[in-house]
Amino acid sequence: MTLRQLKAFLVVAQTLNFAEASKKMFMSQPAMSLAIKSLEESVGGQLLVRTTRAVSLTPEGKALYERGRRLVAEWDAMEEEMRQRFALERGLVSIAAMPSFAANQLPDIIARFRQRHPGINVQVNDVVAEETVELVRDGKVELGVTFRPEGLLEQDQFTPLCVDQFVAVLPPQHPASEYDSVSWQQLSGDEFIALQRPSMVRVKIEETLSAAGIPLDVAFDSHQLATVGRMVGAGLGVSVAPSLCRQQMLDAGARIVPLNNPVIESELGVLTKRSHELSAAGQAMFDVILHCFSARS
Amino acid sequence: MTLRQLKAFLVVAQTLNFAEASKKMFMSQPAMSLAIKSLEESVGGQLLVRTTRAVSLTPEGKALYERGRRLVAEWDAMEEEMRQRFALERGLVSIAAMPSFAANQLPDIIARFRQRHPGINVQVNDVVAEETVELVRDGKVELGVTFRPEGLLEQDQFTPLCVDQFVAVLPPQHPASEYDSVSWQQLSGDEFIALQRPSMVRVKIEETLSAAGIPLDVAFDSHQLATVGRMVGAGLGVSVAPSLCRQQMLDAGARIVPLNNPVIESELGVLTKRSHELSAAGQAMFDVILHCFSARS
DNA sequence: CACACTTACGATATTCGTAAGGATT
DNA sequence: AATCCTTACGAATATCGTAAGTGTG
Numbered sequence: 225m226t227l228r229q230l231k232a233f234l235v236v237a238q239t240l241n242f243a244e245a246s247k248k249m250f251m252s253q254p255a256m257s258l259a260i261k262s263l264e265e266s267v268g269g270q271l272l273v274r275t276t277r278a279v280s281l282t283p284e285g286k287a288l289y290e291r292g293r294r295l296v297a298e299w300d301a302m303e304e305e306m307r308q309r310f311a312l313e314r315g316l317v318s319i320a321a322m323p324s325f326a327a328n329q330l331p332d333i334i335a336r337f338r339q340r341h342p343g344i345n346v347q348v349n350d351v352v353a354e355e356t357v358e359l360v361r362d363g364k365v366e367l368g369v370t371f372r373p374e375g376l377l378e379q380d381q382f383t384p385l386c387v388d389q390f391v392a393v394l395p396p397q398h399p400a401s402e403y404d405s406v407s408w409q410q411l412s413g414d415e416f417i418a419l420q421r422p423s424m425v426r427v428k429i430e431e432t433l434s435a436a437g438i439p440l441d442v443a444f445d446s447h448q449l450a451t452v453g454r455m456v457g458a459g460l461g462v463s464v465a466p467s468l469c470r471q472q473m474l475d476a477g478a479r480i481v482p483l484n485n486p487v488i489e490s491e492l493g494v495l496t497k498r499s500h501e502l503s504a505a506g507q508a509m510f511d512v513i514l515h516c517f518s519a520r521s
Numbered sequence: 522m523t524l525r526q527l528k529a530f531l532v533v534a535q536t537l538n539f540a541e542a543s544k545k546m547f548m549s550q551p552a553m554s555l556a557i558k559s560l561e562e563s564v565g566g567q568l569l570v571r572t573t574r575a576v577s578l579t580p581e582g583k584a585l586y587e588r589g590r591r592l593v594a595e596w597d598a599m600e601e602e603m604r605q606r607f608a609l610e611r612g613l614v615s616i617a618a619m620p621s622f623a624a625n626q627l628p629d630i631i632a633r634f635r636q637r638h639p640g641i642n643v644q645v646n647d648v649v650a651e652e653t654v655e656l657v658r659d660g661k662v663e664l665g666v667t668f669r670p671e672g673l674l675e676q677d678q679f680t681p682l683c684v685d686q687f688v689a690v691l692p693p694q695h696p697a698s699e700y701d702s703v704s705w706q707q708l709s710g711d712e713f714i715a716l717q718r719p720s721m722v723r724v725k726i727e728e729t730l731s732a733a734g735i736p737l738d739v740a741f742d743s744h745q746l747a748t749v750g751r752m753v754g755a756g757l758g759v760s761v762a763p764s765l766c767r768q769q770m771l772d773a774g775a776r777i778v779p780l781n782n783p784v785i786e787s788e789l790g791v792l793t794k795r796s797h798e799l800s801a802a803g804q805a806m807f808d809v810i811l812h813c814f815s816a817r818s
Numbered sequence: 819c820a821c822a823c824t825t826a827c828g829a830t831a832t833t834c835g836t837a838a839g840g841a842t843t
Numbered sequence: 844a845a846t847c848c849t850t851a852c853g854a855a856t857a858t859c860g861t862a863a864g865t866g867t868g
Contacts, residue, residue, distance in 0.1 A: 225600050226523075226524065227523065227524045228833095241847085242847070242848060242849095243846090243847065243848085251833090251834070251835085252834065252835050252836080253835095253847085253848075253849095254834085254835070254836085254837095254848085254849075254850080254851095255833070255834050255835070256848095257848065257849055257850085258833080258834085258849090258850095259833085261849085262833095266600075267600070267603040267604055267607060268603070268604050268607035268608060269606070269607030269801055273798070274847090274848060274849090275841090275842080275847095275848095276840085276841045276842045276843085276846085276847060276848065277841090277842060277843065277846080277847070277848095278847095279847090279848085280798070282798060282800065283663075283798065283799070283800035283803070284603065284606050284607065284800060284801065287602075287603070287606065288599070288603055291599045291602070292599065295592070295595055295596060295599060298592055298595075299592060302585070302588045302589065302592060303522050303563075303564070305584075305588070306564040306565070306581065306584070306585055307564055307565050309566070309581050309584065310564060310565035310566030310581065311565060366580075501570070501577070501579065501580065502580070503579065503580035503581060504566055504581065506580070525858095538822085539822070539823060540821095540822070540823085548858090548859070548860085549859065549860050549861080550822085550823075550824095550860095551823085551824075551825080551826095551859085551860070551861085551862095552858070552859050552860070553823095554823060554824055554825085555824090555825095555858080555859085556858090558824085559858095571822085571823060571824090572822095572823095572866095572867080573821080573822060573823065573865085573866050573867045573868085574821080574822070574823095574866095574867060574868070575822095576822090576823085
């Protein structure tokens with residue numbers, strides 16, 4: 225019993241006419257006879273009653289018609305779904321990103337992706353960097369965007385996007401806010417506003433300062449980047465953030481000035497599981513992300 | 522996309538090993554490679570990731586595996602169901618019969634049928650003769666057992682089983698109950714117990730007597746044959762019934778004596794729709810019925 | 819070098835289309 | 844005679860199996 229035979233049978237069952245059915249199946253009428261005959265042999269009995277002038281269904285034929293029609297419909301739907309998945313006309317891509325990226329670059333990326341592939345749903349997990357790594361490793365998401373994690377495993381594949389140089393976030397009235405660049409020492413007199421742990425941004429800052437022997441005295445902290453920006457904008461103090469957050473900080477009313485002595489930098493990239501298990505949709509998203517960064521650099 | 526290709530893919534997806542899967546599919550390993558390759562081409566992308574040492578599923582492959590497994594299971598079930606229907610291992614036969622037949626001959630027939638085909642369900646409609654005809658014509662039942670109906674249509678096919686000679690049903694104490702036969706005149710002094718209309722038995726009796734110019738004076742009537750038998754058995758009067766009912770009447774405590782002057786007879790048979798639309802199960806039931814009557818005559 | 823999948827190619831099996839046949843209206 | 848399905852047979856197509864190839868551990 226072949227799929228083609230069943231489809232042929234269904235058409236004959238509908239039309240009750242071999243000749244007409246053959247046309248619809250794009251085969252000759254004798255071929256249709258053979259196909260039906262072969263189908264009947266495979267199930268062990270007659271499905272169609274052929275008098276020379278009319279064709280009708282046996283009770284078994286009716287039963288096969290009902291079940292077969294549903295089955296073939298499901299089959300066609302399955303075929304179409306698979307085709308659509310590969311054609312990027314349908315699908316799902318799940319992505320995790322650390323907040324500083326999710327709130328700044330990601331919306332534009334998703335917009336561009338969505339414009340190119342309107343049929344593909346995008347699930348975004350806006351979580352801290354550590355959790356981004358976990359989600360990728362657990363297969364909960366296909367892609368994770370984060371700073372290069374510490375303990376990369378064999379199964380992890382990290383594709384760098386850019387090296388992010390952290391910047392000073394200053395209130396408009398701060399004297400250094402008009403400088404071309406600012407050093408840590410120039411900020412030492414100000415109240416420092418930080419992100420709370422377990423933010424990767426906080427960790428990176430502490431690591432670098434600790435290595436440079438510079439003490440960090442945190443006056444306020446928040447776990448929301450937006451809040452930090454607002455606090456700076458309100459003149460409560462200064463902060464340091466990845467340059468990814470530039471626009472978000474400006475919107476919050478803060479000023480951005482390059483930071484040095486020491487430079488704090490971190491490598492932004494896309495984390496995936498090795499062994500190339502990306503779905504077509506995931507690969508497409510990956511390509512869009514890469515394209516956005518290669519175009520800017 | 523072929524059924525065989527999908528089945529092959531499902532086996533590979535389970536085993537994650539081409540060679541092993543080929544054995545299970547009874548084909549060579551290269552043939553398996555080709556089958557998978559062809560399947561992948563038909564859906565437009567990769568389903569399996571083959572490194573030289575391991576095979577794994579792409580996300581699309583996982584999706585196809587889930588849907589495909591269900592679909593193939595349904596397919597196999599459908600194939601098996603059709604096979605079983607024709608092999609008389611499963612199925613349904615619906616039969617209608619007038620009460621005098623349904624209560625007497627039919628149970629044995631069904632028992633014999635059931636013994637031969639334990640997997641086939643039998644639906645019995647115990648209805649008056651007119652309704653039997655209707656049920657057959659409406660396609661509600663495949664077979665109807667009844668006396669030859671009056672207005673046979675072109676679409677009706679009536680296969681005679683036997684000619685039933687009606688018999689007198691007498692109380693044990695009735696003088697004629699020991700006779701070899703009895704005439705209507707010999708019953709004219711007794712109270713007559715009849716079936717109610719629309720019983721075909723009642724109609725046949727009235728028709729024959731009316732043609733012979735014999736008046737019929739019904740003292741009691743019931744629409745249940747069993748009740749008529751009991752009433753006769755209780756000595757309330759005499760009755761006339763098809764000889765089909767012989768056993769039922771004896772069981773009710775009545776005696777049976779052949780009846781003549783005039784003889785009342787009617788042709789019992791099986792009514793089906795022409796154009797041979799019987800299911801395998803229906804045909805089998807038909808054969809059993811015919812066999813039961815050809816064996817007795 | 820052994821293992822596992824892929825490619826190549828000749829052989830086999832299936833399916834197809836044209837032509838002829840049979841039955842009914 | 845016209846219509847509709849079936850049978851027959853040669854041809855195109857698809858599939859298969861053996862053998863050789865390729866890449867990895």
